[in-house]
Amino acid sequence: MSQDLRSAFERAAQDAQQLPKRPSNDDLLALYALYKQATTGDVQGERPGGFDFVGAAKYDAWAAKKGTDPETAMREYVALVERLRG
Numbered sequence: 001m002s003q004d005l006r007s008a009f010e011r012a013a014q015d016a017q018q019l020p021k022r023p024s025n026d027d028l029l030a031l032y033a034l035y036k037q038a039t040t041g042d043v044q045g046e047r048p049g050g051f052d053f054v055g056a057a058k059y060d061a062w063a064a065k066k067g068t069d070p071e072t073a074m075r076e077y078v079a080l081v082e083r084l085r086g
Helices: 003-016 025-039 053-063 070-085
Strands: none
Touching (some): 003 025
């Protein structure tokens, strides 16, 4: 993994905290899933159940990225943050 990509990813993670407006729920889930896939890898643990709708949505979004390599997830994350910065 290139240092340039890692630096761009870290910068994007900081920028994501200071977006001009709140992203849609779909974009927030995409940011979460891509960040987790880039930093942790494939989803782990049990899917939250019961009334933990937010936890289940996050789990499902991350699980949808299963098999995506960390570099690809980082590139997609950086591109999404750039789009959201507008």
